Amino acid sequence: MKNFYQEGPSLTNTFESDEILKKFLTKVLPPDCQREALPHLAHLGQRAVTDMLDWAQEAEAQPPVHVPFDPWGRRIDDIKVSNGWKQLEKVAAEEGIVATAYERRFGAFSRVYQMALLYIYSPSSAIFSCPLAMTDGAARALELYGTPELKTRGMSHLLSKDSTSFWTAGQWMTERTGGSDVSGTSTDAHPYQGQSSFGATHTLHGTKWFTSATTSQMALTLARPAGAPAGSRGLSLFYLELRNNQGQLNNIQIHRLKDKLGTKALPTAELSLQGTPARMMGGEGEGVKRIASVLNITRIYNSMCAVGHMRRALDLAQSYSKKRTAFGKLLIDHPLHRETLRWLEEDFRHSFAFSFLVAHLLGKEEVGEISAAERTLLRTLTPVLKLYTAKKAMIVSSEVVEIFGGAGYVEDTGLPRLVRDGQVFSIWEGTTNVLALDMLRAFEKEQSLPVVMEYLKNSPAAKANQPKFMAKWTVFQELVNKLNGNSPETWESNARQLALSLGDVMGEAAVYNFEL
Numbered sequence: 001m002k003n004f005y006q007e008g009p010s011l012t013n014t015f016e017s018d019e020i021l022k023k024f025l026t027k028v029l030p031p032d033c034q035r036e037a038l039p040h041l042a043h044l045g046q047r048a049v050t051d052m053l054d055w056a057q058e059a060e061a062q063p064p065v066h067v068p069f070d071p072w073g074r075r076i077d078d079i080k081v082s083n084g085w086k087q088l089e090k091v092a093a094e095e096g097i098v099a100t101a102y103e104r105r106f107g108a109f110s111r112v113y114q115m116a117l118l119y120i121y122s123p124s125s126a127i128f129s130c131p132l133a134m135t136d137g138a139a140r141a142l143e144l145y146g147t148p149e150l151k152t153r154g155m156s157h158l159l160s161k162d163s164t165s166f167w168t169a170g171q172w173m174t175e176r177t178g179g180s181d182v183s184g185t186s187t188d189a190h191p192y193q194g195q196s197s198f199g200a201t202h203t204l205h206g207t208k209w210f211t212s213a214t215t216s217q218m219a220l221t222l223a224r225p226a227g228a229p230a231g232s233r234g235l236s237l238f239y240l241e242l243r244n245n246q247g248q249l250n251n252i253q254i255h256r257l258k259d260k261l262g263t264k265a266l267p268t269a270e271l272s273l274q275g276t277p278a279r280m281m282g283g284e285g286e287g288v289k290r291i292a293s294v295l296n297i298t299r300i301y302n303s304m305c306a307v308g309h310m311r312r313a314l315d316l317a318q319s320y321s322k323k324r325t326a327f328g329k330l331l332i333d334h335p336l337h338r339e340t341l342r343w344l345e346e347d348f349r350h351s352f353a354f355s356f357l358v359a360h361l362l363g364k365e366e367v368g369e370i371s372a373a374e375r376t377l378l379r380t381l382t383p384v385l386k387l388y389t390a391k392k393a394m395i396v397s398s399e400v401v402e403i404f405g406g407a408g409y410v411e412d413t414g415l416p417r418l419v420r421d422g423q424v425f426s427i428w429e430g431t432t433n434v435l436a437l438d439m440l441r442a443f444e445k446e447q448s449l450p451v452v453m454e455y456l457k458n459s460p461a462a463k464a465n466q467p468k469f470m471a472k473w474t475v476f477q478e479l480v481n482k483l484n485g486n487s488p489e490t491w492e493s494n495a496r497q498l499a500l501s502l503g504d505v506m507g508e509a510a511v512y513n514f515e516l
């Protein structure tokens with residue numbers, strides 16, 4: 001075997017090869033939506049393994065570069081991105097990866113259709129899905145809280161399918177004092193006297209410690225108006241545009257780009273606002289509450305992208321298992337290897353079904369077709385979904401890298417990126433602990449635990465006494481019973497275990513619901 005060379009894994013149209021996605025969509029989408037969505041997804045699935053994949057590789061190989069000064073010493077703070085990154089932005093606009101959700105031609109199913117597009121787009125996007133998440137979140141916040149002029153101005157760009165007028169949005173919350181706890185935010189806002197094209201009301205002054213997609217045209221951020229109280233209740237939400245009509249930054253200085261473990265193609269900067277014009281959105285002091293509508297969208301994006309990430313990892317693993325021989329037979333022919341793949345596929349399937357269940361609830365809310373109980377479920381399950389899928393993505397990424405043996409650890413196979421990028425899902429948009437506490441916040445504020453229990457009790461899986469569901473539901477019920485009557489501190493210290501257990505039950509219930 002002197003001349004042996006291993007064949008690497010290969011991918012084919014990621015829609016056509018995805019039996020679970022096809023089965024789900026043909027079961028759930030109404031016929032008119034299927035007629036449009038299925039060919040569109042097949043087209044995107046082909047791009048995901050051809051032009052998009054090439055651009056994603058280019059974007060990863062040529063990470064963004066910060067150019068602070070022009071050749072003559074003027075401060076410019078340019079961020080140079082690769083052609084690949086620009087092309088992936090163009091694909092996003094033209095394929096309507098965000099816009100499809102807001103067209104609402106298929107009612108609540110528009111969101112399901114759009115999330116399916118995102119799921120196919122994301123794993124070949126070099127994480128361009130991150131700017132898209134924030135773009136979608138900003139569009140929703142504008143829709144809910146923007147003045148009519150701001151809504152028209154912002155949404156016309158954020159939802160454009162013309163790449164020359166398409167904008168992405170940033171979401172600048174994290175400061176050096178904290179990302180989970182934003183109460184220490186020191187960016188302050190002072191009344192603005194000048195004229196601005198978007199009706200600025202304030203100027204902002206302060207430092208933002210993590211700002212992803214810093215090449216975006218607009219951002220939503222938190223700041224404390226002069227005289228407002230300390231803590232998070234003193235924060236307001238602001239809309240700003242990064243550049244003026246001449247293309248210069250609006251009193252924003254970029255300090256540097258972060259040198260990150262993964263998400264290498266995504267520019268993430270530290271920057272300061274030095275009198276940046278901004279417009280308050282929502283009422284004064286309502287900043288955290290208002291930005292929560294962005295967070296709840298980006299958290300569902302995070303979940304869908306984590307699921308897409310798992311699917312890609314598993315597609316590569318499945319392909320390799322049919323090409324690599326060990327101990328005289330292909331990996332796929334070894335019972336223990338097949339079993340390893342089977343349980344990873346289970347993790348994927350639970351995450352997939354749970355994500356689309358929540359996406360459908362989001363769609364219902366957006367078109368005003370949601371019941372009170374479903375709204376409570378959406379609020380409570382969103383953080384659970386995000387933390388659950390993020391953890392599953394890390395397990396699947398790590399196991400898939402191991403499935404490739406040593407090759408999985410070698411950079412030019414592209415496989416280590418699965419682990420590096422897989423790790424981010426649990427950190428940004430709320431860490432596991434913070435989201436588990438958000439679930440408790442929803443339990444308390446919305447009195448949602450009984451609603452969740454009722455939903456599970458009446459779920460088709462419970463009615464059918466489905467053994468896997470019943471086993472997981474029993475674990476969850478036992479945990480709740482153990483905690484009932486205990487102090488808030490005991491609930492808090494068990495929140496993570498409780499949330500992961502609820503994720504397990506929801507995954508099982510959703511798989512059964514959709515017959516996946």
Ligand code: MFK
Nearest residue numbers: 129130133173179180232288289292301302305428429430
């Ligand atoms: C690949 C795809 C996707 C990913 C794209 C990612 C790009 C990366 C971007 C980022 O990472 S952006 C930064 C993300 N940052 C976070 O996720 C912050 C994490 N921290 C939290 O979520 C904290 O829980 C929070 C900052 C919200 C805590 O703030 P507070 O002020 O201590 O909370 P408080 O006082 O409990 O809540 C204030 C109000 O907001 C309350 O309403 P009321 O005023 O009516 O009482 C809460 O009920 C409400 N609220 C909080 N979280 C909510 C919410 N409402 C709805 N949904 C929520 N999730």
Ligand code: FAD
Nearest residue numbers: 171172173174178179180210211212428429430431433434
């Ligand atoms: P901390 O809040 O200090 O958390 C540290 C640890 O403490 C975590 O494990 C956390 O779970 C735990 N913890 C905190 N509070 C509690 C509690 N009450 N109980 C139990 N445990 C707790 N932010 C933006 O605003 N905009 C961006 O565009 C952006 N882009 C990012 C891009 C990348 C690649 C990364 C990695 C981060 C980005 N962030 C962004 C920042 C991100 O949102 C924060 O890093 C994250 O919210 C955590 O905040 P922190 O880093 O301050 O950690």
